[in-house]
Amino acid sequence: MSATRAAVTIQGVDKVFRTRKGGEVHALSDVSLEVAAGEFVSLIGPSGCGKSTLMRLVADLDPATGGEITVFGKTVEQARKDQDYGIAFQQAGLLPWRTVRANIELPLEIHGVDARARKERSDELLALIGLEDFADHHPDQLSGGMKQRVAIARSMAERPRLLLMDEPFGALDEMTREHMQNELVALCQETGAAVIFVTHSIPEAVFLSDRVVVMSPRPGRITDIIDLSFSSRDEDLREDAAFYKGVTAVRSALHGGADASPGPRGVENR
Amino acid sequence: MRGSTTARTMLAPVALGVVAIALWQLLVVAFEVKPFLVPSPSGIAGAFTESFSHIVDAAKVTGLNALIGLVVGGLTGILVAIFANALRVLSQMLAPLVAALAVIPIVALAPVFYAMFGAAAHTGRQIIAAIAVFVPMYLNTLNGLRQVEPVHRDLMRSYAATAEQANRLLLLPGAVPYVLNGLKIGSSLAVISALIAEYFGGPANGLGKAITSAAAGSNYTGAWAYVLGAVLLGALFYGVTAGIEAWALRRRGGS
Ligand SMILES: Nc1ncnc2c1ncn2[C@@H]1O[C@H](COP(=O)(O)OP(=O)(O)OP(=O)(O)O)[C@@H](O)[C@H]1O
Ligand SMILES: [Mg+2]
Numbered sequence: 001m002s003a004t005r006a007a008v009t010i011q012g013v014d015k016v017f018r019t020r021k022g023g024e025v026h027a028l029s030d031v032s033l034e035v036a037a038g039e040f041v042s043l044i045g046p047s048g049c050g051k052s053t054l055m056r057l058v059a060d061l062d063p064a065t066g067g068e069i070t071v072f073g074k075t076v077e078q079a080r081k082d083q084d085y086g087i088a089f090q091q092a093g094l095l096p097w098r099t100v101r102a103n104i105e106l107p108l109e110i111h112g113v114d115a116r117a118r119k120e121r122s123d124e125l126l127a128l129i130g131l132e133d134f135a136d137h138h139p140d141q142l143s144g145g146m147k148q149r150v151a152i153a154r155s156m157a158e159r160p161r162l163l164l165m166d167e168p169f170g171a172l173d174e175m176t177r178e179h180m181q182n183e184l185v186a187l188c189q190e191t192g193a194a195v196i197f198v199t200h201s202i203p204e205a206v207f208l209s210d211r212v213v214v215m216s217p218r219p220g221r222i223t224d225i226i227d228l229s230f231s232s233r234d235e236d237l238r239e240d241a242a243f244y245k246g247v248t249a250v251r252s253a254l255h256g257g258a259d260a261s262p263g264p265r266g267v268e269n270r
Numbered sequence: 271m272r273g274s275t276t277a278r279t280m281l282a283p284v285a286l287g288v289v290a291i292a293l294w295q296l297l298v299v300a301f302e303v304k305p306f307l308v309p310s311p312s313g314i315a316g317a318f319t320e321s322f323s324h325i326v327d328a329a330k331v332t333g334l335n336a337l338i339g340l341v342v343g344g345l346t347g348i349l350v351a352i353f354a355n356a357l358r359v360l361s362q363m364l365a366p367l368v369a370a371l372a373v374i375p376i377v378a379l380a381p382v383f384y385a386m387f388g389a390a391a392h393t394g395r396q397i398i399a400a401i402a403v404f405v406p407m408y409l410n411t412l413n414g415l416r417q418v419e420p421v422h423r424d425l426m427r428s429y430a431a432t433a434e435q436a437n438r439l440l441l442l443p444g445a446v447p448y449v450l451n452g453l454k455i456g457s458s459l460a461v462i463s464a465l466i467a468e469y470f471g472g473p474a475n476g477l478g479k480a481i482t483s484a485a486a487g488s489n490y491t492g493a494w495a496y497v498l499g500a501v502l503l504g505a506l507f508y509g510v511t512a513g514i515e516a517w518a519l520r521r522r523g524g525s
Contacts, residue, residue: 056424059424059428060427060428061424061427061428080427080428080430081430083429083430085428087425087428089421089424089425091421093419093421093422093424093425095422095439095440095443096522097443097444097446097522106425106429106439107429109439110429110431110435110439111429138522
């Protein structure tokens with residue numbers, strides 16, 4: 001992949017948190033990863049392995065301790081200022097005094113989009129997440145999964161070339177989850193956006209991703225990257241043998257670790 | 271549902287008040303207490319209705335001073351809190367000053383203000399009320415501005431929002447419940463300060479002055495009637511600001 005076609009390049013990145021008592025938490029150690037434009041990459045790994053941390057570094061919400069990250073060839077700070085990414089956090093993070101519609105329109109409002117264009121876009125997104133009837137509700141009148149859907153719509157409001165999503169479907173029921181996964185796939189194909197997607201679900205990672213990045217904790221690092229080159233991503237894929245093969249590959253990478261894996265790992269697509 | 275809960279929470283204090291007044295009347299009559307010690311409730315009620323229009327006029331004067339103090343002190347408190355929240359140094363510089371304002375009885379400055387602005391002006395009273403309101407307004411607003419959730423802070427940073435946008439879209443709306451609570455506390459302080467400031471001089475057409483001159487003229491029942499007027503004025507201020515608070519919080523859709 002040439003550097004100019006890369007959405008995100010991460011090179012030898014370290015992150016050390018200094019705690020108030022003078023201790024140190026080595027959250028990320030020598031992490032390198034390149035995400036191509038339009039590519040869908042999932043991060044998977046046990047709790048505390050640094051998935052959210054890595055995402056925050058790419059979003060320029062925390063500074064890296066060492067190494068280098070670029071987003072579309074720019075520094076992370078420049079990319080943030082240029083609004084090159086949309087982000088959905090682990091918590092929905094809606095503003096409680098704003099209606100669902102006003103929450104979705106927040107980034108558009110901040111960046112000076114006029115009221116009519118804002119409304120047009122929020123109508124589209126409300127339809128996408130299936131919450132047209134809740135446009136004028138406040139967040140405290142929504143279920144956890146509905147809030148998360150609003151947060152996802154908000155992250156897509158400006159049609160970013162890069163989406164950073166931290167367990168966005170964690171609070172959804174299985175039905176809605178599959179529906180949102182299908183929508184996300186369709187959306188990415190349509191807009192050609194690159195996605196960095198954190199999840200705890202192996203089937204979800206396999207269904208959505210071009211590549212699945214497996215991480216391990218203490219210190220957080222990448223232990224395996226599993227390539228999945230499915231020709232198409234539709235409902236049939238969920239029943240496909242290739243899909244199950246992918247699931248097995250990710251599972252053994254996750255449980256066995258890189259070296260001492262006993263089971264059938266390293267399926268051809270690694 | 272909500273109506274019946276409100277009625278039930280109102281019932282207990284009202285019942286207590288009725289019992290207390292009945293007991294008071296009973297004791298005054300039974301022991302033949304002299305009016306200059308404690309007048310009977312019926313006596314006060316009589317004096318209140320008798321001089322009702324004068325009490326209303328006097329309440330308007332004191333109420334206007336309190337209102338001006340509430341608005342000026344309230345807005346200043348919010349504005350200074352916004353700057354203090356943005357500039358850490360400023361909040362550290364202001365901390366001892368605000369603490370001093372909170373413990374010094376501001377009304378003690380009344381004679382100084384009468385000397386400064388002349389005995390015919392209400393300005394000193396309004397300033398005293400404003401200072402009294404400023405303290406809870408500033409402290410509550412600053413506290414409210416600091417309640418931002420980390421995820422919301424991150425969100426604004428990810429949007430590269432300016433400080434002005436973050437204040438307008440995130441910090442201030444988030445601080446609204448705290449500001450309104452400060453306003454509620456400030457409303458009572460405004461009335462009390464404006465009233466007490468009258469004890470130290472200045473124009474003689476307010477409620478405070480009416481209380482002192484009635485007492486000086488040995489019209490104790492009359493003095494109590496004006497005190498009742500002051501109580502009602504304070505209750506009006508408190509009731510209106512509490513009403514604004516309840517309305518705004520309901521409208522904003524929970525928290
Ligand atoms: N602000 C912080 N200060 C100190 N330590 C932190 C901070 N943020 C994260 N950490 C530590 O860094 C490590 C990685 O945390 P991170 O939130 O990235 O994990 P994660 O992989 O997202 O976990 P989960 O799946 O539970 O969300 C953890 O050990 C955590 O305690
Ligand atoms: Mg996380």
